Amino acid sequence: xxxxxxxxxxxxxxxxxxxxxxxxxxxxxxxxxxxxxxxxxxxxxxxxxxxxxxxxxxxxxxxxxxxxxxxxxxxxxxxxxxxxxxxxxxxxxxxxxxxxxxxxxxxxxxxxxxxxxxxxxxxxxxxxxxxxxxxxxxxxxxxxxxxxxxxxxxxxxxxxxxxxxxxxxxxxxxxxxxxxxxxxxxxxxxxxxxxxxxxxxxxx
Amino acid sequence: xxxxxxxxxxxxxxxxxxxxxxxxxxxxxxxxxxxxxxxxxxxxxxxxxxxxxxxxxxxxxxxxxxxxxxxxxxxxxxxxxxxxxxxxxxxxxxxxxxxxxxxxxxxxxxxxxxxxxxxxxxxxxxxxxxxxxxxxxxxxxxxxxxxxxxxxxxxxxxxxxxxxxxxxxxxxxxxxxxxxxxxxxxxxxxxxxxxxxxxxxxxxxxxxxxxxxxxxxxxxxxxxxxxxxxxxxxxxxxxxxxxxxxxxxxxxxxxxxxxxxxxxxxxxxxxxxxxxxxxxxxxxxxxxxxxxxxxxxxxxxxxxxxxxxxxxxxxxxxxxxxxxxxxxxxxxxxxxxxxxxxxxxxxxxxxxxxxxxxxxxxxxxxxxxxxxxxxxxx
Numbered sequence: 001x002x003x004x005x006x007x008x009x010x011x012x013x014x015x016x017x018x019x020x021x022x023x024x025x026x027x028x029x030x031x032x033x034x035x036x037x038x039x040x041x042x043x044x045x046x047x048x049x050x051x052x053x054x055x056x057x058x059x060x061x062x063x064x065x066x067x068x069x070x071x072x073x074x075x076x077x078x079x080x081x082x083x084x085x086x087x088x089x090x091x092x093x094x095x096x097x098x099x100x101x102x103x104x105x106x107x108x109x110x111x112x113x114x115x116x117x118x119x120x121x122x123x124x125x126x127x128x129x130x131x132x133x134x135x136x137x138x139x140x141x142x143x144x145x146x147x148x149x150x151x152x153x154x155x156x157x158x159x160x161x162x163x164x165x166x167x168x169x170x171x172x173x174x175x176x177x178x179x180x181x182x183x184x185x186x187x188x189x190x191x192x193x194x195x196x197x198x199x200x201x202x203x204x
Numbered sequence: 205x206x207x208x209x210x211x212x213x214x215x216x217x218x219x220x221x222x223x224x225x226x227x228x229x230x231x232x233x234x235x236x237x238x239x240x241x242x243x244x245x246x247x248x249x250x251x252x253x254x255x256x257x258x259x260x261x262x263x264x265x266x267x268x269x270x271x272x273x274x275x276x277x278x279x280x281x282x283x284x285x286x287x288x289x290x291x292x293x294x295x296x297x298x299x300x301x302x303x304x305x306x307x308x309x310x311x312x313x314x315x316x317x318x319x320x321x322x323x324x325x326x327x328x329x330x331x332x333x334x335x336x337x338x339x340x341x342x343x344x345x346x347x348x349x350x351x352x353x354x355x356x357x358x359x360x361x362x363x364x365x366x367x368x369x370x371x372x373x374x375x376x377x378x379x380x381x382x383x384x385x386x387x388x389x390x391x392x393x394x395x396x397x398x399x400x401x402x403x404x405x406x407x408x409x410x411x412x413x414x415x416x417x418x419x420x421x422x423x424x425x426x427x428x429x430x431x432x433x434x435x436x437x438x439x440x441x442x443x444x445x446x447x448x449x450x451x452x453x454x455x456x457x458x459x460x461x462x463x464x465x466x467x468x469x470x471x472x473x474x475x476x477x478x479x480x481x482x483x484x485x486x487x488x489x490x491x492x493x494x495x496x497x498x499x500x501x502x503x504x505x506x507x508x509x510x511x512x513x514x515x516x517x518x519x520x521x522x523x524x525x526x527x528x529x530x531x532x533x534x535x536x537x538x539x540x541x542x543x544x545x546x547x548x549x550x551x552x553x554x555x556x557x558x559x560x561x562x563x564x565x566x567x568x569x570x571x572x573x574x575x576x577x578x579x580x581x582x
Contacts, residue, residue: 060565
């Protein structure tokens, strides 16, 4: 059924997550990542996904999944229910990013965020030289059919974390099929961050 | 591919709660003896670990699949139950029983009260979904099944599935509540009440003592007509009837002119031939009493390892999707393993009896996973 090679970002996330962890995948799609995590890391998996067809694919993989949008899906979970909340390639599609990240950090001890890097060199070249909104493998849509409502770079996300007081536990930069080490904001196509929120200092 | 079916089945009966050991109902009243009509399909495995209880809706019965000898009409969930189907009878042992208070073989108001030799009529005690499920549990005990693999049903059947999880959490591994709710809403109670009033207002109802005279046909048919409107959607009615007339022009008459009128009358008329009016009163009251909200589904602090598959339908306005999402929201607060899907159907509430492909995709794999993860356990 899933003989195809896992995507690089999925493989990286599978390396990050500890065995037996409790994982919530927001925008889990057809469940490829969660199935990989169950297979390799024996995690306790739960997904949330908006598209009905993808729900059937998840159930066929034996996954537990909730049909609904990410924004309305988290309210009932008690604090720190999950070891990891994953937002892989879905953060840029939610309307209220701050709210979703806040909620993800409330219900999860750590949050994994994966997104396409808008400042990737190809994107810059397309915009600068051809004068068109960039279309490349991580951002495959046209301006009129894209589900993305936010466009951000790796540096943008770092700044966001700094402003919100979020701690970046690790950052992973991806080229086509291998990690990128040099000048990621320019040369990485995608990024995966693991972030957490430090416990508030006790007030006196 | 050859379509394999279950073939000829028969309804069986089991009787328990003989006086003085009557069943104590939620109302505090006692009922006994109690007969439960049931059917089974497939084979119970040696460990008795593959039993699935399917629970029926308001007007359903124990005949969920296959055909009765000499008859053509298959059971009410035939497309989902059988070899290779969602409830695969090559793998699972499927049980369906008629609810108490009903009129299709289980004890209800039209049954003969052994103490008087006459039908119970309104001397029949009020029953709840909890009482229906208590009677089902007696059947499951009788069949020697320690733990059900799954309880699944739509509408009132979904309430029974939820009730199993609430009342007998150690006796069930998974539940599939479809197009149902944690509690009957005022709109749902109101629609029940209008149906009941249609029966109560029919002089032929005679205070419930109509058995020597025949059913209150007008009232019961009207109740069913109202029911049928609530089972469809605006869109499904448009698709099925539009404004089509039974003849070419308006006849300016109160006889059925529009096809939708003819359909409703036909549904009403055929219902009175198979369903008891007093049962309609009692069973709709049971729906209205149903309320597992406020933590009654799983009390706080009680661990719950039951898996849930909750299904709703987009165009269902009788049991709207928000009610299913409320079930899921509650289960999340209890950290229960739950899958939820809202199927994009235009059929309204009836969809749980019609959207077989989608239901099959969800149920078959969910059951597989549940069965695999519990294999070997008694």
